[in-house]
Amino acid sequence: MNEIIDKLILLIVTTVFMSLTLILYRYAHALLYPSSRQQIFKRFHPSRNSPDTIHLFSRILGVGIIYSQLGIYFSDAGWLLAFITFLLQAVLLFSCYLISIYIIESIVFYNFEYIDEILKRKNYTYAIISFSHSIAVAWILKTIIMVSENNFIMIIMLWLISMVIMGLSVKSYSLVSKLAFNKLLIQKNLALAFSYSGFVLGWTMIISSSINNQSENFLWFNFYIVLKILLSVIIFPIFNWGLITIFKLQDDFKSDMISENGRDILGPQVGYGIFEGIMFLTSCLLTTVITGKIYFGSFYPGF
Amino acid sequence: MVDYCDVYFESKMNRISTYIFLTVVYLVLSMSFSHSEKRTFFIRNEKVFSNYFKGTPITVILVDAFRTGFLIKTYYHKYKIIHGFKVPEDKIVRISKEFWKKNLKNLGMSLFRRSEKGHLENVIPMPPGLLYLGDHFYGRWKYINSGEKIWVFHRGYKHFPDVFGWGDFVPNFKFFKKSKIAIENEKSFYGLHDEFGTNGNITKKFLVDTKTPFKNIDKVKHHLKKFMSIPWTSSNTKKSSSQKNSGVLDE
Structure with a gap:
């Protein structure tokens, strides 16, 4: 007692x-x-x-x-x-x-x-995007703590690597999305918020999955991270294309919707942003299965 | 309209070329740092044996041939290398598809031999142990009651028949003679009654010990059993409780 x-x-x-x-x-x-x-x-x-x-x-x-x-x-x-x-x-x-x-x-x-x-x-768009940044960074740090097993040096090294990857990934948003970031952020367009959040959280999953590997050699460890990221970039479009084809998703993107009274330019519909965001997130999650959850074991034996 | 099509086509092509470029980069990086590519020696054909296997006397016996992979297969040979005065060693090498096909019938056969005297090399598949037959340093011919001449190893090399996987087989002079003729004609020889090679009785008996037959149906059964079993029973409970319940609430 x-x-x-x-x-x-x-x-x-x-x-x-x-x-x-x-x-x-x-x-x-x-x-x-x-x-x-x-x-x-x-x-x-x-x-x-x-x-x-x-x-x-x-x-x-x-x-x-x-x-x-x-x-x-x-x-x-x-x-x-x-x-x-x-x-x-x-x-x-x-x-x-x-x-x-x-x-x-x-x-x-x-x-x-x-x-x-x-x-x-x-x-709100700014706030939601900021929200996704916080969650994304926290999630990556959580993975880093798990992988580094509370080792100070390892935490710092992994954090630096993941920040470089994260920085590069957020810059690639304009390459994969049809939404103009700066313009829509000024317009407070929520489509951008959802699309970007899905994108950032999807990348977070990929980075977390890449960091979460085991190697005793630090050089090899970094190499595997880069290799997994590269593999994810290759796998991601296949899932994206697969989801669009299977569910017959129509890309009905309209850059400038006009309001009913014809006075205001509304920008893309929220639905389109949700579509993009969910597609990014789902494809990234499925990609992490391919890059992190397939165990070959002795299927390809090493001698 | 034409301009729009051109721009669309160009952007599509750009994406495809970037994708191909990334795939190539991935393959090149993976290949350059792959452990298996570096560690496992590659043998294209029998001509490489001479450089790869050093020392005399040496006999290289093919004990296993297998392939791995999904669509693009990687082919392997497992060799038992028998040196005259050292403990036999096993070695697994990657081989070419052609070489794998060529040796499908040669399981249990000696694929390479180098004699002590004159360092003579031979790559014609022959029954294992042929290198030592007729060499009076290792044994002698002995007449038996039937008038037949059989080969008997000296006391120091008494273990050789086991190493070669001969079992009850005792080579006679006729066997020796025929094998020499086969070597001269550069043809494989599988024994007087085809006892050696993949389909030979002696090889089958010898290799049955090294391989554990595990049928596909057993694999399916094992997986299903693992998938359907209740985790909180008997031995599982003890194991998992000690591993998982290490938090603050365990007593």
Whole structure:
């Protein structure tokens, strides 16, 4: 009985400790995003500005995703050392997480500012795209933690590699989508938000699957990542084409829809954005099955 | 209209060429770093044996021939290499399709031999152990009651018949003579009654020990059993509970 109560107390203390580490996150966030200081430190009213709510909670959700992969090991060296290790890991991961979002958003939103789009214009498209960035980065970091088995050097190296791949992948959006990013973001077009979110989350799945491989040699490890990405680029169009053919999906893209009164240009329909986004995501998920879930074993024996 | 078609066609062609380029890059990268391509030696035909297998005396026996892959097959030979004074070793090599086809009938046969005296080499498929027959360093001809001459290995090489997979087979002088004639005529020789080679009785007996027959139906049964079995029974429970329940809630 004593042990059970003690265990419960320790779990509650750990929960409180884990919550306290989030304070660190607030300061780290404010350091990297001085423009959103108001969002982080002042009272937040979720109903007042919904895009801002999406923006803030996407970051918090990202932290949750990262934390879900961390482990606290009391048996190794006692509770104090376990807490210190956790704290160090949390600080490292917060830094990686925030720097990653900063880099990705600098690449994608180079023409746009948080203050203009969220606080002034209440742009949902911007918020949803930012939401997908947070989830994507958090998911990749989660995979990195899993693969690196809490090794500091490995986390840093894998994070750097994945950031390079992620940076290149977000730049390739204009190659695979018919939607004009900057133009539609100014128009607050939701089709862009859905299409881009599907694209980014799809790439996240591919990058996570590529990182998730086993090799004792670091050079080989990197090589396999590149090879898997390359293979994914080859496999992805086949699934995309297959889905379009099997479900007889018609590409009815219209770049500029006119409103009923004939005065406003609406841009592409939301349905088209959903179609593109889901197609990207589904094709990428199916691609990860091919690149990461096929085990040849002794089908091709190595001697 | 024509311009639009041209632009559409051009963009389509660009995409196809990029796709082909990426596929080629992937294949080249995979090939250059592939473990199996690097590790496994490739033998195009019997002419390569001389460079690949060093030392004398040496006999290379084909003990297994198999192919792997889905549509584009990779062909393999497993050889048992018998040195006169060393422990026999097994080696698996990649081979060409032509060489694989050529040796379909030669399982259990010696594909390459190099003698100690004069380093004479021979690549005509022959029954294993022929290299040592007639060499008085390893054995002698002995008359038996029927008046037939049979080959007997010296005490130090008594294990050779087992190594060659002869079983109960004892070579006689007629066998030796015929094999020499076959070598001179550059023709394969499978024994006086075709005892050697893929369809030979002696080879079949010898290779049955090295191969475990596992029928396809057994594989299907095994997979189905694994797929349909209840995980929380007997031994599975003990294993999985120790591995999985290492979280905070286990007692």
